Amino acid sequence: MPELLTKLAFEGTVDLLLASPDRDTGLEKHEVSEARFLFIGMAGDCHGGLTRKSDSRMLKQYKRNTEVRNSRQVSILSVEELAEVAGVMGIPVVKPDWVGANVVTRGIPDLTLLPPSTRLQFPSGAMIVVDAENHPCRYPADIITRHHPEQKKGFVSAAMHKRGIVGWIEAEGVIRKGDWITIWIPPQRIYSHA
Template sequence: MPEIKGRVEALFITPKGENISKPIEGGIFTNEGLIGDRHFGVTMLSNSRTPEFQRGAIIRNRRQVSLVSQDELDATAKELDIDEIKPEWLAANLLISGIPHFSQLPVGARLFFDGGLVLFNDGENFPCKIPAKTVQNQYKHKEGIQEKFIKAAMHRRGLVAWVEHPSQLISPSTFEVELPPVWKNLWG
């Protein structure tokens, strides 16, 4: 089976209380996530993305790190007929390239980065209204983006992951994907 390799093009951090991330050259990832990011922590409060729990219940934080693909951002922008969608507008932490259909990597895939960081993929980061509004605000002259964003970004919004092995990460760097055994014959 061919190896699945990708590249980290940029790193970002989203301060608490904000919905737009800021570029950083490098970050320190602990078992709680990216230090300084709004999603930092081993646990989180359940919300609309976790309807199986009563809202506000303390649950494991599966959203410590948000990853998006440049190819998928470009495809979404094209479908919305806009120039670009920046990863910052989606409050992403990592911008990656080199892996087609990145958002559809299976749950349980592990991402091994240069320097030792390992992220465990917990699944797709489904599109929602907050980044839709942020993208619309970047194109105030063009109506309808907010309403079309969720459909256009479906299966192209990236992944959420949690830190399995902590380390520092700098950009640019590379990583390899290890698929769960059940998927090795289906992916690649």
Template sequence: MSDQLSLLPDTFETTPKFKVSGRIEGIFGTSDKDDFRTDPVDFLELTFEGIPGDRHAGFTRLSGGREPWYPRGTQMCNERQVSILSSEELIKIAALMQIEELKPEWIGANFLLSGIPDLTRVPARTRLVFESGLVVRVDGDNLPCRFAGATIAQNYPDREGLDLLFAQKARGLRGLVGYVEKPGVARSGEGVVAHIPEQWIYRRS
């Protein structure tokens, strides 16, 4: 009985839900099946499957190294339809890597946002409500990897080891992945509001 009581909701210290406003600084699509790099566009029309024609589109996807609890190639729900980056965090990554700039399209961005502090750290279940009516639900942060780092390195041929350096320095700054909860059209320059849910820390008992 004591174990059950320890998990009662009133034993958790919670942070109330709140909102944070930001802006779309850039929109990018679509990456093909062989390369996750994206190209700047004026707008994107998203459906329940994500960005039509994009390599990450679809209701489902195949598991990979991020899902060691499944055999590689297991079909699963696609919670990684879109990639969302922060202009402020890209500046930080570039400074940490000691490079002149880090363009969002190099690492597969679909949305580049500004004005939302510590974007990569917003919690799962956050809703990004765009001015147009599009809603993207955040699944979680996007872990940096060597493959993305390799595309950065292609733009700095005189520097060695940038692929590994990106994986080290971009942790906690690499942005978010999410899925379309309500379809719509997003345009560069429009506003976006992050609806941060109530939060708590679930500790080991």
């Protein structure tokens, strides 16, 4: 697959990096200026690991807590989409640390719509493979409500197709705030039998 990827004509940048070692407070993360991205995920973040327990997103395929490959090692959001979500909600800001972000980008249009198998490459050689869209859920919604009980529209509906993407580490390396992001996109096609 990698040899079939096409490099997009534009690049994004890393606006912010966030991590939390504690799964109980894993959505409210703290800022770091750089982080090592390993095959097991982002060093110092609670969502790393080669495997994870299946959850409510996988109930049609597995019983809850079945050990599965961790394709959700990293959560990636964009400054632009977070601003759009805040606008729809009628609040000044949706902070990335409220919604579980690890990498916050700037300059990648419609980040959430990047297709699975897209590669995000960083100057150190680190490469993140996009697994899927990260659908909005109630956990960040609860955090946002604590900060903004006056919101006009709830997070789950406001953030649909704007919550970013999740992915896994294909090549290790350090990612720094301000790094350029080169985007490699797979061939586009529609599976007509779905």
